[in-house]
Amino acid sequence: MNSTLRCLLQRVLLIAGFVAGTTSDVVAQRVASGGSFRTIAAGRLRPLFVAGVPDGGVVVPAFLLATQPVTNADYLRFVMANPEWRRSRVPRIAADSQYLRQWLGELQLGPDAPPTAAVVNVSWFAASAYASWVGARLPSTMEWELAASRFRKTFGDNPERLNAQVLAWYGAASDTPQPVGRGVISDDGIADLHGVIWEWVDDFNAVVTSGESRGDSGPDTGLFCAGGAALAADPSNYSAFMRYALRGSLRGAYTLGTLGFRVARDLPSASKRSTR
């Protein structure tokens, strides 16, 4: 799907989400299901792919990030309030045929979808609509990567230990869904950034769809072979490579059994989102 079409569809779906959420009753639910947030202080991030990035890295302004991924229970409330996001009604262009396949029924979670486990098999469009419904948004790649890099309290000054732990999860076969909130907590108090699910970000395909804006000299869009390392800031950051590769393999309607999301917000004082 080209980016123009994607943006158009995104807007249509976001409007649909807003229309569905205009009663005061639903507004109250929005706040409840938005979960709790913590401030991620502004920071400097050296992204994996550095074309066009200044040497010192990118400054990511402060923002609010949900402490936990969205759960099946959270998402069920969203689907009940927004029938167009039920399995039977969602258009294929917004979510593929595997959408919410771990749920027992249209509005039933069942044994493969514990209420406290992260919701998976949701498309980018669905995740974006949910975020909008709770008055939030998806974090950007830069925001997510910044939040996911802060584990000094747990791992000290040894980023290899974090990398090894993340690799161990990536290297393990898919397991049964776990309740959210039990994994390693980041310095900012954010749970489950690593080791539970992959997470959607707002600009998930920024790297691999950058071909046209960077011209022929840009990175290989498929990140295949050693070509993926050619423009990387740190070719040994395997966990980041895997996240970027996974994001690059996705389209907005795709759903994966290991892919969920969490929501973010601008700080109340921030007038606009500044990282995109």
Add this chain to the structure above:
Amino acid sequence: MNTASFLFNSRRPLLMAALAAAVGACTAKDSSDNPLADRPSGALPVETLTVSHAPAVPSVITRRTPAKVIINLETREVRKRLADGVEYTFWTFGGSVPGPMLRVRAGDEVEFHLNNHPDNKMPHNIDLHAVTGPGGGAASSFTAPGHSSQFTFAALNPGLYVYHCATAPVGMHIANGMYGLILVEPKEGLPKVDREFYIFQSEFYTAGRYGAAGLQSFDMEKALHEDPDYVVFNGSVGALIGDHALKAKVGETVRMFVGNGGPNLISSFHVIGEIFDNVHTEGGTLANQHNVQTTLVPAGGAAFLDMKLEAPGTFILVDHSIFRAFNKGALGMLTVEGAANPIVYSGKENDAVYLPEGGAIQNIAPDSAELVETALPREALLARGKTVFTANCAACHQLAGEGIPGAFPPLAKSDFLMANKERAIGVVLNGLSGGIVVNGQKYNGVMPSLALRAGDIAAVLSYIRMNFGNNATDLVTLDEVRKIRAATAPKTSAPPPNGAAAAAKK
């Protein structure tokens, strides 16, 4: 190519095969100018490739016209055995390591479907070195879990090629098991052989050292330092050992398609006790060398070779970077059945004492070399036993007596060793060949007679039986060893009598 040398290959007179190869090589050269020359104007006949797993090779292609070949390959992330007691989460093509061998004919149109199983965590793709095009197909096959990609290529260049996953970080996708071989047969086919085998070497980098039990995760630091814990054939320690050994018969010609996935190491592929008659170095269509002992297989490369089997026995496949074979798992077996030809190989004809200071080499009873041997006190006996063990036993049975799964049985906590003291003495005295079961695992190898003195045998058996988790309380005495030797020692001109040694072989 020197056709004359091909025709007059003195090692075996398979003139027809050689002729076919020579002709094949010439025509392959001619047709490589336009590999699609024999494409018909209409639609190609369609066939779907039947997938077969290593060491099986897909059937020889008999058609002599191009076809459209449909290949379906599924990527799966599966937890499987890497060695006895050791598991690993492999990323695979087709659920196994290596992935299935693919076989098409030069000039074919290949419609490739890469299916990424929905339970997988990772996106995957495939780079087939047989493909002429960006990424060898990787650019067109990047596939999220639960999705499927399709692309089509023409098999332009005949040869044997590696395929592998090329998703970033590519080293980790290869290190976790994503590779296999694709053979693009020359249009005229390969010279006929009796059997074909598919062997693929690769290495694994695990958090725990070799043999550390349980589920092992990928160790990136070891991978960066190119320091693997495991170097294996066909995806696990022992995959080609014992019951899984390759099997053939005397008089047959066998071909081995050998791939090397790396991700880092180059293989020095060797079959102990055989000589490769023809080697296609680096997987090319030219049989460019005859009578080769060891051939290099580069990482991300392949070779294929053939040999006529003239002698029965077990022939060990190794990476002749030999510590990999001895200590990291790079061992396989080719078991050849049939009648021995004493002109080709006699077997052991004599065992004599060698006296370097002069005098004739004589056959003498080993006992006479030991007239001064006397029983040692317990501590001295065990200390001598440790020395004898380190010098004579540890190379195969390993320093901690743990053995090498599938090849050398353990002495540590060994039920076979502890069940019968006399049998154990007989084995060290006379060697052992044939199938045995140790701690529930089958072994079918050969232990030679080590020609140790009786005192050494008493010492080393006392030491082994009281160490490595074996809980003997009694020593093995010099008298016990002498008694068994008297009952079992082979005379120089007579077969060994039935005795403890025979019992040991049961």
